[in-house]
Amino acid sequence: MLDNLSINKRAAILSIVMLVVGLLIWEAAIPAQKAVGELTEYERLTGGGAQKAGVPPPSQVIAKAWEELSNPFYDAGPNDKGIGIQIGYSIYRVLTGYFLAALVAIPLGFLIGMSQIAYKAFNPFIQVLRPISPLAWMPLALFIIQDSEASAIFVIFVCSIWPMLLNTAFGVAGVRKDWVNVARTHELGPLKTAFTVILPAAAPTIVTGMRISIGIAWLVIVAAEMLVGGTGIGYYVWNEWNNLDLTSVIFSILMIGVVGMLLDSAFGVLQRAVAYAE
Amino acid sequence: MPKPFLSIERMTQRYPDGQGGTMTVFENASFGIEKGEFVCILGHSGCGKSTIMNILAGLAEPTSGVVKMDGFEVSGPSLDRGVVFQNYSLLPWLSALKNVTFGIKARYPDWSADKVEAHARDYLAKVGLEGDVVYRKPSQLSGGMRQRVSIARAFANQPKLLLLDEPFGALDALTRGTIQEELLKVWAGTDQTVFMITHDIDEAILLADRILLMTNGPFARVAESVEITIPRPRTRTQIVEHPNYYAIRNHLVQFLGQRSKELAGKQSGDDDQRPETVRIDKTALVDEEPSAPPPLRAVND
Numbered sequence A: 001m002l003d004n005l006s007i008n009k010r011a012a013i014l015s016i017v018m019l020v021v022g023l024l025i026w027e028a029a030i031p032a033q034k035a036v037g038e039l040t041e042y043e044r045l046t047g048g049g050a051q052k053a054g055v056p057p058p059s060q061v062i063a064k065a066w067e068e069l070s071n072p073f074y075d076a077g078p079n080d081k082g083i084g085i086q087i088g089y090s091i092y093r094v095l096t097g098y099f100l101a102a103l104v105a106i107p108l109g110f111l112i113g114m115s116q117i118a119y120k121a122f123n124p125f126i127q128v129l130r131p132i133s134p135l136a137w138m139p140l141a142l143f144i145i146q147d148s149e150a151s152a153i154f155v156i157f158v159c160s161i162w163p164m165l166l167n168t169a170f171g172v173a174g175v176r177k178d179w180v181n182v183a184r185t186h187e188l189g190p191l192k193t194a195f196t197v198i199l200p201a202a203a204p205t206i207v208t209g210m211r212i213s214i215g216i217a218w219l220v221i222v223a224a225e226m227l228v229g230g231t232g233i234g235y236y237v238w239n240e241w242n243n244l245d246l247t248s249v250i251f252s253i254l255m256i257g258v259v260g261m262l263l264d265s266a267f268g269v270l271q272r273a274v275a276y277a278e
Numbered sequence B: 001m002p003k004p005f006l007s008i009e010r011m012t013q014r015y016p017d018g019q020g021g022t023m024t025v026f027e028n029a030s031f032g033i034e035k036g037e038f039v040c041i042l043g044h045s046g047c048g049k050s051t052i053m054n055i056l057a058g059l060a061e062p063t064s065g066v067v068k069m070d071g072f073e074v075s076g077p078s079l080d081r082g083v084v085f086q087n088y089s090l091l092p093w094l095s096a097l098k099n100v101t102f103g104i105k106a107r108y109p110d111w112s113a114d115k116v117e118a119h120a121r122d123y124l125a126k127v128g129l130e131g132d133v134v135y136r137k138p139s140q141l142s143g144g145m146r147q148r149v150s151i152a153r154a155f156a157n158q159p160k161l162l163l164l165d166e167p168f169g170a171l172d173a174l175t176r177g178t179i180q181e182e183l184l185k186v187w188a189g190t191d192q193t194v195f196m197i198t199h200d201i202d203e204a205i206l207l208a209d210r211i212l213l214m215t216n217g218p219f220a221r222v223a224e225s226v227e228i229t230i231p232r233p234r235t236r237t238q239i240v241e242h243p244n245y246y247a248i249r250n251h252l253v254q255f256l257g258q259r260s261k262e263l264a265g266k267q268s269g270d271d272d273q274r275p276e277t278v279r280i281d282k283t284a285l286v287d288e289e290p291s292a293p294p295p296l297r298a299v300n301d
Helices: A007-029 A041-045 A058-070 A083-114 A116-129 A134-145 A148-173 A177-185 A190-228 A233-242 A246-274 B049-057 B096-107 B113-126 B131-135 B143-156 B173-188 B201-207 B243-262
Strands: B006-016 B022-033 B038-042 B064-069 B081-084 B161-165 B193-198 B210-214 B222-227 B276-279
Touching (some): A083 A148, A083 A190, A083 A233, A116 A148, A134 A190, A177 B081, A190 A246, B049 B161, B049 B193, B193 B201, B210 B243
Parallel strands (some): B038 B210, B081 B161, B161 B193
């Protein structure tokens, strides 16, 4: 029966089976809390009847998800906002920092890719700055900028600039000489060459860099928001940990994954749009 | 003597040889091309054909010497000199049509979009590309079709000089044959001056008014200029019947096989290295025996 289905369908069935089996194992692995009546006197005396904090079973997480997702945008004070609002803040920070980084990285990458001298001059700085964990900038950013919101955006800026910069430079430097010669024999000026020949030729590499950057930015925002606090999905995770509400923690972890996947697939679409075959 | 349309005067190209010295590819090369002429250049690899081509295109600078076109010195690339590269050099993210309009828009920036497209379609049709095929990307076209697009792009710009750098080198023999004839058809309707590099003797005889023969490098030079005394229009099947065909062909084979080596490596001193004109015409019989120094070594009949 399964043989008649396409590979995609068979894979989907397998995925669902894995999900269900995983959830069942998880559910079964959580020891049930005994009812008060079943406890021995000794257990009652040692506090066995009190609610124990434990990893919640998936059923509870699903119930929590349903509750949160059915009203994602409520705002009941600083420590009680809907998941939609928290994610919205995170996405806003990620996109702001990310686009500022793109504004710097792509033109600079063009310059570095076009000019040997610029490449050699910038390279030592790039090599030293690139391996620095973006969070290491946080204290300095907080001190200089004096604003936690802007500091978080700055951290995103710093972490997403490198893949875009390097990929742009790499893509621009790797544009086939023939295509540049086509531009030259057609007397295109430098700007026209950049936009009509080099940009489309390097676009697949540049977009790959952008895709890597958005992934890193989304990884970093969670950590950054845990530090700066206030709003955002990272803060939400930490806040729920302080509340010892593990159901919410697990739910928000899943939401981080889903949003990250959506961001990545948006760039996947962009990547397909600029791809070309030689 | 009036200056030809395109004249190459005392052109020298030297490269560092990697051991502190210099390597002279060619020295004091001088030759000219008349307006409307189709000239092929034949020679072994390494004799500097591609270097000459790049200099004419303005993509490279000679060590010394000048190239004059229409009385003006050539420097840098220009729309007046169109180039068809060996590897087609189509922009892979553009469709065939857009590749051609890309060139036309650069050449005629004030044309309307409709006019540009009509002009592009016109030239694509001349090389046999019509219908939906023009919307395909180069990766979806065969090698022959890609080179057709490239030829259409170059002709559509109506440059004063068209440079073809071994345009059919990467094609199989059958495709090459049909595209050669298409090239002839497109060219026949114009007074386009064409300068073409090739490795293929038959191709050169079919296409050219004149073939320049280069000796081997280093110190290569354009030694002979062989007139192709076969009337146009020519087709591949008809020219082989012409009495001059094998005489010319044998002369070329002899040159490339033997004399290109014998003549190689001679430094010019300070002389202009002008090619000797060779005219082989067995139909004209005795009345005007050309001053060709080598007697015909092989005769077909």
